[in-house]
Amino acid sequence: MISIAIDGPAGAGKSTIAKAVAKQLEYIYVDTGALYRSIALNAINSGTNTDNEAEINELLNNTKVEIKFINGEQRVFLNSQDVSDKIRTTEVSMMASKVSAIATVRDFLLELQRGLARENNVIMDGRDIGTVVLPQAQVKIFLTASAQCRAKRRYKDYLAAGNTQESYEQILADIQQRDYNDSHRAVAPLKPAEDSVVVDTSDDTLEQSVEKIIAVVNSKIK
Ligand code: DC
Numbered sequence: 693m694i695s696i697a698i699d700g701p702a703g704a705g706k707s708t709i710a711k712a713v714a715k716q717l718e719y720i721y722v723d724t725g726a727l728y729r730s731i732a733l734n735a736i737n738s739g740t741n742t743d744n745e746a747e748i749n750e751l752l753n754n755t756k757v758e759i760k761f762i763n764g765e766q767r768v769f770l771n772s773q774d775v776s777d778k779i780r781t782t783e784v785s786m787m788a789s790k791v792s793a794i795a796t797v798r799d800f801l802l803e804l805q806r807g808l809a810r811e812n813n814v815i816m817d818g819r820d821i822g823t824v825v826l827p828q829a830q831v832k833i834f835l836t837a838s839a840q841c842r843a844k845r846r847y848k849d850y851l852a853a854g855n856t857q858e859s860y861e862q863i864l865a866d867i868q869q870r871d872y873n874d875s876h877r878a879v880a881p882l883k884p885a886e887d888s889v890v891v892d893t894s895d896d897t898l899e900q901s902v903e904k905i906i907a908v909v910n911s912k913i914k
Contacts, residue, residue: 694719694813695828696909697821700835701882702785702870703842705893705901706817709835712902713909714815722759722808723766724818724825725788727801729779730757730770732787742790752800759808782858782866789870792819793877819874822885831912833905834884837894843867 696719698710707723714721731751735742740751758769767776778784791797798820805825808814818825822832837845843864850858874882884890889908893901 693809693811694830694913695809695826696815696831696833697826697829697885697888698815698817698833698835698905699819699821699823699882699884699888700833701839701842701867701874703846703867704835704837705845705898706835708898709893709901709905710815710817712898713905716902716906717813717815717909719813719815720761720808721766722805722814722816724801724805724816724821726766726768726776726779727757727759727804728788728792728797729784730768730775731755731797731800732784732791733775733779734770735791736783736787742787742794745796748791748794748796752796755800757801757804759804785866785870789873793873793879795879798824798880819882820880822888823883824880827885831909832885832888833908834888834890835901835905836890836892839864839867839871841894
């Protein structure tokens, strides 16, 4: 099986680009952030104090996360309920950033991610795919863009979806906070794998970014 790992900060375009590449290559696209988000949603719903180890263990004992592919699209199930849409809020994003810093939470999700890569050709996006989850991946890409650029894109997406509640400044501040959390945590911090190719998408259109990634993949997989 072939694995392509795409890591990078929030809002670099990983999911949009990885989806497009997966379609071209006929691979399965796995969004691992959705797994952390599902646990975060469960933590919010259950009122778990995430600073308390016993409460985290209790939370994980009561959490079943599954991924299913419906019409080729990933859906994530929390305790048998499809939560794919519910996990896309700012509150869940912030909580996901928090719970993903906890080692037991990361261990809890590790085998699920590795199992998917054992059974399918995958393009998997996250923060530690090339460094921890799939260190043997044939292709590793670290996708990045400036924080301002990422905030601008997200702001445009929100406006297009009719969400006018969040200002550009607020989105930028959230992105900077998450970048800090994700790259400064002790366990599996966000950083490029030594053998990754760093791709900066700041000045690219989506099509240009997809082309760049396909070129990297073609150079690595003969
Ligand atoms: O990619 P995303 O925004 O959906 O990720 C949500 C949070 O989960 C993000 O703050 C970092 C964390 N995450 C992680 O630690 N490791 C991954 N492989 C994927 C996401």
